[in-house]
Amino acid sequence: MELFFQQVLNGAMLGSTYAMVALGLTLVFGILHVPNFAHGHIYMLGAYVTFFLITLYGFGFWPAVIVSMLMLGLAGMVIERLVFRPLKNQPPINMFIAAIGLLLLLENGVIVIWGPGAKRIPNPYPDTVSFLGLTTSQQRLIVIVVAVVMILLLQLFIKKTLHGTSIEALAQDREGAQLVGINVNRVSSMTFAISAALAAAAASLMAPIFMVSSTMGSLLVMKAFVIIILGGLGSMQGAILGGYMLGLIEALGGGFISAAYKDVFAFGALVLILALKPTGLFGKEPE
Amino acid sequence: MLLTAEKLTKRFDGLVANDCITINLARGEILSIIGPNGAGKSTLFNLVGGMFPPTSGKVYLEGEDVTGLKPHSMAERGIARTFQTTALFDELRVIDNLAIGHRVRTKTGLWDALLHTPCWRREKEETEVKAMETLDFVGLRDEVFYPVSTLCQEAQKRLAVGVAMMSDPKIILLDEPTAGIIHEETAGITQLIRRLKNKGITILLIEHKMRMVMDLADRIVVLNYGEKIAEGPPEMISKNPAVIDAYLGGEYIA
Amino acid sequence: MRIINLLRQRWPYLLVVAAAIAFPLVVSSRYYIQVMIVAGIWAMATLSLNLILGYTGQASLAHAGFFGIGAYAVGLTTKAGLSFWLALILAGAVAAFVGLLIGLLTLRSRGHYFAISTLCFGVIVFIVAGTWDGLTGGNVGLLGIPAPASIPFPIIGEISFAGQIGQYYLVLSFLMLFLFIMYRLVHSLLGLSFMAVRNNEVLAETVGINAFANKLLSSVIADFLVGVTGGIYAVLMGSISPTTASFNLTFFWLAYLIIGGVATLAGPIVGAVLVTFLVEYMYSIGEYRLVAFGLALIVAIIFFPRGLVGVSVTLRQRFQELREKYRERGGGAGKNAIDGRETDQAF
Numbered sequence: 001m002e003l004f005f006q007q008v009l010n011g012a013m014l015g016s017t018y019a020m021v022a023l024g025l026t027l028v029f030g031i032l033h034v035p036n037f038a039h040g041h042i043y044m045l046g047a048y049v050t051f052f053l054i055t056l057y058g059f060g061f062w063p064a065v066i067v068s069m070l071m072l073g074l075a076g077m078v079i080e081r082l083v084f085r086p087l088k089n090q091p092p093i094n095m096f097i098a099a100i101g102l103l104l105l106l107e108n109g110v111i112v113i114w115g116p117g118a119k120r121i122p123n124p125y126p127d128t129v130s131f132l133g134l135t136t137s138q139q140r141l142i143v144i145v146v147a148v149v150m151i152l153l154l155q156l157f158i159k160k161t162l163h164g165t166s167i168e169a170l171a172q173d174r175e176g177a178q179l180v181g182i183n184v185n186r187v188s189s190m191t192f193a194i195s196a197a198l199a200a201a202a203a204s205l206m207a208p209i210f211m212v213s214s215t216m217g218s219l220l221v222m223k224a225f226v227i228i229i230l231g232g233l234g235s236m237q238g239a240i241l242g243g244y245m246l247g248l249i250e251a252l253g254g255g256f257i258s259a260a261y262k263d264v265f266a267f268g269a270l271v272l273i274l275a276l277k278p279t280g281l282f283g284k285e286p287e
Numbered sequence: 288m289l290l291t292a293e294k295l296t297k298r299f300d301g302l303v304a305n306d307c308i309t310i311n312l313a314r315g316e317i318l319s320i321i322g323p324n325g326a327g328k329s330t331l332f333n334l335v336g337g338m339f340p341p342t343s344g345k346v347y348l349e350g351e352d353v354t355g356l357k358p359h360s361m362a363e364r365g366i367a368r369t370f371q372t373t374a375l376f377d378e379l380r381v382i383d384n385l386a387i388g389h390r391v392r393t394k395t396g397l398w399d400a401l402l403h404t405p406c407w408r409r410e411k412e413e414t415e416v417k418a419m420e421t422l423d424f425v426g427l428r429d430e431v432f433y434p435v436s437t438l439c440q441e442a443q444k445r446l447a448v449g450v451a452m453m454s455d456p457k458i459i460l461l462d463e464p465t466a467g468i469i470h471e472e473t474a475g476i477t478q479l480i481r482r483l484k485n486k487g488i489t490i491l492l493i494e495h496k497m498r499m500v501m502d503l504a505d506r507i508v509v510l511n512y513g514e515k516i517a518e519g520p521p522e523m524i525s526k527n528p529a530v531i532d533a534y535l536g537g538e539y540i541a
Numbered sequence: 542m543r544i545i546n547l548l549r550q551r552w553p554y555l556l557v558v559a560a561a562i563a564f565p566l567v568v569s570s571r572y573y574i575q576v577m578i579v580a581g582i583w584a585m586a587t588l589s590l591n592l593i594l595g596y597t598g599q600a601s602l603a604h605a606g607f608f609g610i611g612a613y614a615v616g617l618t619t620k621a622g623l624s625f626w627l628a629l630i631l632a633g634a635v636a637a638f639v640g641l642l643i644g645l646l647t648l649r650s651r652g653h654y655f656a657i658s659t660l661c662f663g664v665i666v667f668i669v670a671g672t673w674d675g676l677t678g679g680n681v682g683l684l685g686i687p688a689p690a691s692i693p694f695p696i697i698g699e700i701s702f703a704g705q706i707g708q709y710y711l712v713l714s715f716l717m718l719f720l721f722i723m724y725r726l727v728h729s730l731l732g733l734s735f736m737a738v739r740n741n742e743v744l745a746e747t748v749g750i751n752a753f754a755n756k757l758l759s760s761v762i763a764d765f766l767v768g769v770t771g772g773i774y775a776v777l778m779g780s781i782s783p784t785t786a787s788f789n790l791t792f793f794w795l796a797y798l799i800i801g802g803v804a805t806l807a808g809p810i811v812g813a814v815l816v817t818f819l820v821e822y823m824y825s826i827g828e829y830r831l832v833a834f835g836l837a838l839i840v841a842i843i844f845f846p847r848g849l850v851g852v853s854v855t856l857r858q859r860f861q862e863l864r865e866k867y868r869e870r871g872g873g874a875g876k877n878a879i880d881g882r883e884t885d886q887a888f
Binding site: 103267 | 600643650651654658660661668830832
């Protein structure tokens with residue numbers, strides 16, 4: 001029983017990461033139709049920047065996370081402008097190739113700058129917490145809490161602010177949005193910035209628990225794609241729900257069925273589900 | 288009866304595009320389907336061609352129930368079609384388009400291609416000869432090796448008809464073959480359609496240009512709001528009050 | 542007569558082939574010959590990827606998975622004593638069979654969904670290769686894969702594949718074979734069906750082409766070819782590990798393909814050889830190599846979306862068009878080259 005709840009907590013923590021990363025990806029892929037395969041490496045870069053700020057400049061944990069989010073947000077806008085916007089009229093496979101180029105650039109760039117070894121960020125909340133007879137590390141809880149807060153803030157932003165609703169408008173009807181005067185380029189920029197910032201936050205939160213390495217985002221981005229395809233391209237609720245579900249499935253499956261093959265669950269599920277429903281769980285067949 | 292569409296109904300989430308439509312197509316005739324925009328003409332074509340299955344109703348080809356068969360199966364059985372917005376393989380050349388049109392009648396497979404078997408040789412020859420014949424028929428001989436994208440609109444429409452012919456079809460569904468063509472050039476397409484009929488091909492034609500329809504059609508079916516409102520020879524249709532009301536307008540002169 | 546015609550029209554290609562044959566005899570650096578061998582293997586992988594992606598238009602990202610399946614199949618069977626040549630055919634067959642199953646599962650999806658589905662399969666192969674210790678040796682992989690046995694050959698005595706020169710010619714021979722296969726496929730009604738599916742799947746269906754069956758056939762052929770390629774890789778490297786099936790490989794081949802030119806016969810080879818050599822050449826800048834590659838990839842795709850061979854085809858077309866303008870329109874037949882296929886031979 002104790003193991004079960006431990007795994008549920010692990011799952012919630014993992015799910016928080018997945019949800020934030022998937023959210024960022026569904027904004028960029030589902031709404032802007034950019035297959036940003038480098039998203040996992042933007043996540044990774046966020047962790048490296050946080051690490052960099054803490055160890056080199058002596059930042060505290062939270063200030064480092066916030067600055068990292070800001071910097072990655074900026075990076076996201078630069079990437080959108082320089083890499084993906086020039087390709088918007090070309091077939092999507094070309095954007096995919098550009099994303100791969102970006103991926104290589106980032107993955108090897110961090111090795112060049114910081115060396116190949118994995119890095120460790122000192123855990124700011126090393127203590128454990130006990131409640132209801134369960135013990136867990138504070139950091140794990142922090143991840144969950146902060147993630148939920150950020151997701152809620154994002155939802156508020158999208159629904160209640162003018163900038164946010166313009167993203168929804170673009171998602172629903174690109175041409176219509178342009179016709180009513182929405183500056184698509186500005187919205188694209190902002191969406192990329194949000195997506196990158198979310199990824200940076202997720203990575204920074206996880207970094208004290210797991211290590212920071214140049215490949216920490218490779219498998220993650222693929223799981224994110226799995227999540228958003230199963231959750232519905234462009235659906236934020238789908239990304240969040242899917243993220244937490246995958247986290248739970250992996251933690252419980254890994255804990256009770258097979259730790260070695262836990263990664264296969266997500267990918268196997270995707271292949272099977274798409275085999276049965278070729279347009280995803282919520283997709284519609286284009287007429 | 289070559290083709291029978293029996294009580295075909297197609298519903299799209301509440302919109303009834305085709306409501307209980309029955310059409311009988313006799314071998315060798317030109318049957319024209321007319322009606323205002325949105326009447327369900329293209330939907331009917333799609334149902335007959337196998338693009339999507341009907342909500343209810345059946346389609347019979349030479350007595351065989353072909354309802355809901357995939358488009359490539361329909362093509363195999365002898366139904367070819369053209370599209371309103373000219374559909375061609377625009378990355379390829381004219382001759383390639385024609386060859387692809389004939390592909391359904393060939394069996395060249397992997398081993399044939401790799402080993403240049405007699406089958407490969409024979410079907411290559413057969414396709415080339417037939418393509419040339421078809422090019423002569425539609426008047427595009429000179430453009431044989433040109434990329435499709437270099438052809439003008441009207442030539443592309445003639446090519447589309449040629450591609451449809453390449454599969455030796457029993458029936459060709461022509462969906463507004465003169466859409467976007469100026470009046471002077473429609474004569475060429477009209478001639479082409481008449482020559483198709485002379486070749487023994489049965490034709491189902493959607494058109495808006497009334498003079499062309501009245502000239503070509505042996506019989507006309509009129510659709511409005513998804514329903515068949517009239518059916519008969521041209522003279523009868525042009526005098527039908529319901530048709531005039533819905534579609535032709537009071538000033539129409541037969 | 543036909544030989545003379547062949548020489549006249551295709552002499553640049555024949556020159557390249559001659560250079561390729563002479564390469565290891567002329568170049569003394571073992572290092573560069575090794576790079577060429579690896580480039581040749583990547584070229585084969587890219588050629589087969591071109592079949593599904595370039596000619597049939599399906600963005601299958603599982604390619605490295607089948608490469609890995611072929612590699613492990615050959616690795617395991619040759620270590621168990623099976624002859625290399627039989628093992629190779631087996632590898633291709635296994636890859637093709639798995640490809641058939643996966644194709645049945647994934648080909649009902651289109652576009653992005655299909656791409657992700659195939660990518661996921663590729664990842665599964667990668668993970669399983671690293672986890673199924675009993676079969677694959679886990680993360681350590683397979684070591685000590687024997688080189689193919691020497692073949693007796695007139696004059697020289699025998700061709701040994703333990704040495705570099707033998708290995709080079711092995712790769713070159715297979716590369717030529719693959720090129721031949723691709724050429725015959727592309728210039729046939731079957732290849733034309735593939736291109737029809739790529740160009741306009743709905744129209745292809747309408748004219749009677751079973752798009753699903755053709756997509757499946759094209760991917761099974763490609764999987765067979767890349768499985769064989771993986772098998773060759775296994776014996777030449779002597780050892781393989783899960784990274785042999787890594788999705789990163791698929792991305793690299795995709796990059797070679799796009800850079801070289803999609804849906805052309807020469808493109809994959811140009812792309813693979815060029816990029817592999819460039820990346821090696823940049824050894825002098827050390828760790829910045831892959832960073833530069835990534836950057837170059839981004840720049841290339843933005844400014845040369847049709848790839849190098851694509852650009853040269855376009856240039857050649859322009860050139861022909863100019864020539865036409867100053868020449869009488871005799872028979873009216875143009876000499877355009879589209880998709881690497883010459884006009885005078887249709888299909």
